[in-house]
Amino acid sequence: MITGVGPVCGLGLGIGDVWRGLLERESALGPVRAFDASTMDSTIAAEVPEFKMRDFVPKSYRKQTKVMARDIEIAVAAAHLAGLDAGLSTHGYDADAEPSYDPTRVGCHIGAGLIAAELDELTLALNESRKPDGSFDIHHWGAEGMRNLTPLWLLKYLPNMLACHVTIIHDVQGPSNTITCAEASGGLSFGESLRVIQRGAADLCFCGGAESKVNPMTFYRQVLTGRLTKRNNTPADAVRPFDQDADGTAVGEGGGILTLEAAETYEQRGGTGGYARVLGFGASQSVNRETRSLEPTADGRGPMLAIQAALREARIDADQIDAVFPFGCGHPAYDQAEAAALRAVLGERLDHVPVYSAKPLIGNCSAGASAIDLCLAAHILKTQTLPPHANRDMPLPGLGASDPEKLDHVLVFTTGFGGQNTAVVLGKA
Secondary structure, eight states: OEEEEEEEETTEESHHHHHHHHHTTOOOEEEOOSSOOTTSSOOEEEOOOOOOGGGSSOGGGGGGGGGOOHHHHHHHHHHHHHHHHTTOOOTTTOTTSOOSSOGGGEEEEEEOOOOOOOHHHHHHHHTTOBOTTSOBOHHHHHHTGGGGSOTTTGGGTOTTHHHHHHHHHTTOOSOEEEEOOGGGHHHHHHHHHHHHHHTTSOSEEEEEEEEEOOSHHHHHHHHHHTOBOOOTTOGGGTOOTTBTTOOOBOEEEEEEEEEEEOHHHHHHTTOOSOSEEEEEEEEEEOOOTTTTTSSOOTTOHHHHHHHHHHHHHHTOOGGGOOEEEOOOOSOHHHHHHHHHHHHHHHGGGGGGSOBOOOHHHHOBOGGGHHHHHHHHHHHHHHHTOOOOOOSOSSBOTTOOOOOOSOOSEEEEEEEOTTSEEEEEEEEEO
16 A cells, blocks of 8 residues: 655645645746756756755754755655655654554665765865866875865765665664666665565565756756757746657656555554555566667557556556556657557557646656656545646647546556666555
8 A cells, every 4th residue: 555655846845735736737847046057958947945854854863964965855855754644653753652663564665866966065175186287186186185075975975875864764674775777766666665565574665766956967967868848938838748849858856755555554553545555566678779778669668568567467457547647758759659658558548548747847856756656646546636737738649638537547657768667556545
């Protein structure tokens, strides 16, 4: 069962703020605030509103926030929100309270990106490694310059530190892992938690992903890929998933953590309802030799295989899928491949099944993208409500449906940059 969700993105912190923004089609995209991106081809992003880390960690842990990169902060806040949403008791909320689960029966799997260092920290150290003429000396940097970095510098930027801090704060002592596979990271981490619970190694897992590419280095790398939209003057209309006028995606900052629990132990601890049942999971790899797998093949075979695997485990037919949450980033090559995959799986029913994407409002949150989608899909099943489409004025063939006949089963799948694909089938709780 998905029992708690903690999305964090440009629309806000927690399912309440995010859901409200989706229903009102409120776009979080705008000019980059974190640094000056005005000279780049793409100058917009969806940034997480400012928040205080002290509100999401125990008082005894506040000193540790000094070694939290932005990605870590987002993951820790999202985990805090997910646990509260699930009604969990952990030492992260009250050190003296009896935890809901034996800590050895709790796991944590969080997808992450390759965290870029803050330039101010690097610059202060690099500035000490100069030749007499003032130019940079790489040999001095290697021998002595790096000593000007804080001794704890590396602990701030290791991808596994997202899960590390969450496990320490909430006293998680069961299986833990970190997956770094671009946009598929959150979905793969969700699948890892599912398998850990299925094999009896844990009763509860924190899972999902988080990432921030609103950093000069990582942002510029995204610009160089050519995947970003150039509609800088109209941010709210810039990202257009499954629209014939789509020209690219936009950087988003954020992530989502979910609490996944075995149904039996969830009921034993007094849980009722929950968000959704997890029925099936699948994963695959897209292979496109022409682009070295930087884009999926036009026939969508990679995501199709992941979807079919998830449906097999769920033991339901494609005809029972009532709504779909794809990656839907607004990049034409990815949108068209995902459309082909859906057509192959759903056939003519695709014309009547809503295919929803939140990317026009929150951007592509990279390692957190699929985790946020899972949070939203679970909430859709709980509320039996689907937000309206945004920026789909001229939909690709078969991708204009918006009103589901019912909401019993939702498919969530991700086609990550790099070729990894994940798919999850959720059922109404």
